[in-house]
Amino acid sequence: MTAHLAAAAAQDTQHNRHAKYDRLIAAAQALPRLKVAVAHPCDDVSLRAALEAADLGLIEPILVGPPAKIAAAAAAGQLDISKVRQVAAAHSHEAAEKAVALVRCGEADALMKGSLHTDELMSAVVARDTGLRTARRISHCFVMDVPSHPDALIITDAAINIAPSLEDKAHIVQNAIELAHALSFPEVRVAILSAMETVNPAVPSTIEAAALCKMADRGQITGAIVDGPLALDNAIDLGSAAIKHISSPVAGRANVLVVPDLEAGNMLAKSLSFLAGADAAGIVVGARVPIILTSRADSAPTRLASCAVAALLAAAQQATARAAAKALEV
Known part of the structure; x- marks a missing residue:
């Protein structure tokens, strides 16, 4: 695939x-x-x-x-x-x-x-x-098709978790990583977003971003390169990252954007939709099966893409379950 x-x-x-x-x-x-x-x-x-x-x-x-x-x-x-x-x-x-x-x-x-x-x-x-x-926190992912951006972007969580804790965010990140793998992202690069790219004790989201990165370093989050805190511009634009002298395999190249809270995620996704002409396929992850969650305002391509995302994720989850069952038989 x-x-x-x-x-x-x-x-x-x-x-x-x-x-x-x-x-x-x-x-x-x-x-x-x-x-x-x-x-x-x-x-x-x-x-x-x-x-x-x-x-x-x-x-x-x-x-x-x-x-x-x-x-x-x-x-x-x-x-x-x-x-x-x-x-x-x-x-x-x-x-x-x-x-x-x-x-x-x-x-x-x-x-x-x-x-x-x-x-x-x-x-x-x-x-x-x-x-x-499941044992995992349920969360929502937008798979965004932004016309001016070369790659699809996963934005999470903009619909389910209002003010997620650090533990919730670890689950949210892992859910998004597994979705990215199911969609065959060649490399999953996760940016933990905040308003700035430096850790600032006065801005809690920067501290949580740093903690999530250390969790990834320690194997508590797996399957991706995780970096943060990163501001939106230096997460997705190489020029902005270069101006800020950020040396990172994620900065400027992120394909998964983890927002601080639902309000930030909702505004980011809707800004891309209404100002940049993006489509936003929606899916809930972290439950036993994918949940296709669309809006009445979604276009036909968006609704079909949401179904496609669910099919790809379900296939990946079923393959993982079969592999785990086979391993137990050995």
């Missing part, structure tokens, strides 16, 4: 607006369809997104929600759902619970948010006895 993505990357030109996402979708199409429980797809946008992803061979959707509402959304959008499996649920809350239950019993390998609130879906996901918790 890595060779395929690298070869495709060489063909990336300014004439292909969604080249980065196209490569992700092509890689996901080479995999078996991902079985996805779609929670409460009761409007045109969420139902259409699931069906378009199915048409591209990315997912095999299971529509979970009130049958009458799903049928009404399909009729309004002239969408054919006759061959798609449905699981009846009385309302959005029950749809979230039943979608999670489909994962727990092995009938689905991922979740997708429909026309319900994110909090409602995530409440079912994090339920202690019936949810999809």
Whole structure:
């Protein structure tokens, strides 16, 4: 898969607006369809997104929600759902619970948010006895396609953890690293962002950044080169890093950006979307399975890319699980 993505990357030109996402979708199409429980797809946008992803061979959707509402959304959008499996649920809350239950019993390998609130879906996901918790903190990643930037950028966490602790951030970083590997990043370079690139006791995020880097040095965070604190400019721009005399394999070349808190991440992602024309595929990681989390304002390519990201991550997680099971047999 890595060779395929690298070869495709060489063909990336300014004439292909969604080249980065196209490569992700092509890689996901080479995999078996991902079985996805779609929670409460009761409007045109969420139902259409699931069906378009199915048409591209990315997912095999299971529509979970009130049958009458799903049928009404399909009729309004002239969408054919006759061959798609449905699981009846009385309302959005029950749809979230039943979608999670489909994962727990092995009938689905991922979740997708429909026309319900994110909090409602995530409440079912994090339920202690019936949810999809793991030992890892659940977090959110945006996979950003910024037209003026040569590489895809992962930004985390901009949607789940409001004010993460140092321990939470270690989980957030590791989640993002594993996602980057699943997306075949040739080298994962993590920048722990702050407002400056020096450790300042008056700015707590700089101290936490330094601690995270030392955790990476000690093997508590693995699979990437981690550096910080770094300001945004010297994290992604080589010229800015050179002006500040920052010598680092990450500075100017970061492809994973870890923000101090949700507010900073949300503003960064939306600034790139609305001022730089970026698309932001969204996925929740750290649960038992990937959770496709999109917004009503997302474009069609963004929604499809979110499904592709989930398929690639699920495939990587399943391969890891098989390898671990095989190791136990030896």
